[in-house]
Amino acid sequence: MAHILEIRWHGRGGQGAKTAANLLAEAASSAGRFIQAFPEYGPERMGAPVASFNRISTEPIRIRSGVTEPEVVVVLDPTLMRSGDVTSGLKPDGTIVINTEKDPGTIREQMGISGFRIFAVDANRISVETLGRRIPNTPMLGAVIRATGILDYDAFMENMELELKKKFGGRPEIVQGNLEAIRRAYEEVQSE
Amino acid sequence: MSLAAKSNEIRMALTGNESVAYAMKQINPDVVAAYPITPQTEIVQIFSSYVADGDVDTVFERVESEHSAMSAVVGAAAAGARSMTATSANGLALMWEVVYIAASNRLPIVMPVVNRALSGPINIHCDHSDTMGARDSGWIQLYSENAQEAYDNTLQAVRIAEHPDVELPVMVCQDGFIISHALDNLYTLDDAAVQAFVGQNNPRYSLLDVDHPTTFGPLDLQDWYFEHKRQQAEGMKNALDVIPEIAKEYEGISGRDYGFFEEYRTDDAEAVMMVLGSTAGTAKDVVDAMRSEGKRVGLVKLRVFRPLPVAHLVRALRGKPALAIMDRAESFAASGGPLYKEIRSALYDCEQAPMVSNYIYGLGGRDIRPEDLRQVFEDNLRAAAAGHIEKPVTYLGVRE
DSSP states (O other): OOOEEEEEEEEETTSOHHHHHHHHHHHHHHTTOEEEEEEOOSSOOTTSEEEEEEEEESSOOOOOSOOOSOSEEEESOGGGGGGSGGGTTOOTTOEEEEEOSSOHHHHHHHHTOOSSEEEEEOHHHHHHHHHSSOOOHHHHHHHHHHHHOOSOHHHHHHHHHHHHHHHHTTOHHHHHHHHHHHHHHHHHOEEO | OOOOOOTTOEEEEEOHHHHHHHHHHHHOOSEEEEOOOTTOOHHHHHHHHHHHTTSOOOEEEEOSSHHHHHHHHHHHHHTTOOEEOOEEHHHHHHHHHHHHHHHHTTOOOEEEEEEOOOSSSOOOSOOSHHHHHTTTSSOEEEEOSSHHHHHHHHHHHHHHHHOTTTOOOEEEEEETTTTTTSEEEEEEOOHHHHHHHHOOOOOSSOTTOTTSOOOOSOOOOTTTHHHHHHHHHHHHHHHHHHHHHHHHHHHHHHSOOOOSEEEESOTTOSEEEEEOTTHHHHHHHHHHHHHTTTOOEEEEEEOEEESOOHHHHHHHHTTOSEEEEEESSOOOOSSOOHHHHHHHHHTTTOTTOOEEEEEEEOGGGOOOOHHHHHHHHHHHHHHHHHTSOSOSEEEETOOO
16 A cells, blocks of 8 residues: 555644645645545634644545544644644654744754654744735645655645635735745745 | 546546535536525535536525425426435434425435434534435435545436436435545546436426426325335335446446445455445555455445345355444444344345344544454454354444
8 A cells, every 4th residue: 555644734723724734635636646635623713723634645545534643743823832732643753844933943942842853934924924914824835845845846836826826816916925935935944 | 436537537636525516517407405504515505606606507596494495306306307405414304304205206306415413412523324314215325435436426316316217316425524525536527428428307297397287296195105105116126227227327438337335355255344435445445454464354335225235235245254234323223223234134034144243333423443443354353263243233432
């Protein structure tokens, strides 16, 4: 059976964890990969902790169970790091990608994290500077592509442009703003 | 089902809800009626945007309840219109009375159902209690493993329902959230291929055929009610011939073959599992993993639950040592779930019938893990070796 990359997105209601998982899946699907993307459904409120999931593989994916042992965890909101749930089940050699203004070493020290690979990017600042609003989900996609190498960057950007045009066809400034946000996060994300 | 696709097919990433709404768009039915409330599905919400954008010619009727939605499509179908609605869980429960009327009037309505738990306690997640409750309503029931099958089943359902030997409504079932809200890959046909496949609806009788006036839904007492029920039962029986015919024709345009059920690595299996819906995908991974360890396990995924293809199932299951029936519904019979009862009964007269056990699982969306399914296979391999089953009915993955 081909390897299936499992990703868990953590965010707060309204930050776009579901949209980010869907966009990544759609871009991967356009690149010929087999995908799943699904959110965790519960009582949905703005600001409440939410999670979303991806499976990505080169072969058809049949499993329909929940994702409990991801290889990659993406944290859209740094305040969620305090809850301790974000590393739950994360594989020992797994990757954490965090939206934070701090560097990976500081995060590791302050949160007492041992193991895992940590990637950090200030997606809030990037989204404010490129989109005028604090919506960290699209820039985090750029950071995830860099941290995982799951998709070729240029092909990913081409597919993202198509997907964003489908969603925001009539508003080119939003399409360009998002693409710029993804590009910057891809370039600015830091690892240890 | 194979993953084959014809060269003119389009590879897409859609949720189960989106895939069925897209199938409805390509079918372009005459009438869709729905009531927008939880637990309605995204299917009719997405379809309503096709209506608003002028992508379909459908008359979209916003009614005041699920009971009215089914009543409206009963009226429309009786008038000769190709009619659809969609529902889920308590929405289906509220339709109940009219669901039976749709079937007894022999109206070829197609209704995607997103399988979700009935209240109470209040729950929005997947199980099969809604459609299992409707299993005696006279509707054909097709179950889908993934978005691809939900799409393919929806298209085939139109032809099955409208076939002159059948003339019965069809529920196309997919697992709530697990399929309905998960983005998945599938191949879709082009619009022209779908239109050529579904063709025109030519009902034998319709209210709008004023040259041949007919009566629908009259009083029908001791004198004729029984005869009409007998004919209805015959229509369901005829579906056993029609469903494979339609599947064969569909394979011709899609490359994907559909039987009453799919047999996965069952040939020399000592322990066979039978399952409906999305859990089949997880089970196939478990079968492959256990086969690579030399364990003889296999899977039967039932697609057609109504009508129940008894003769075909008996042929497939005869001589298998142990059979585990997975029920994602509790029927409170104090003796096992609905699928278990029916399959066990079907095997009663079969020589070399397998030993049959029942696992009730996944109620209210409880996650079913590969290790849970492995446990079921291990139990049944042990039973096959020992020659007897230790426990006929097990609640799998619950705190007791």
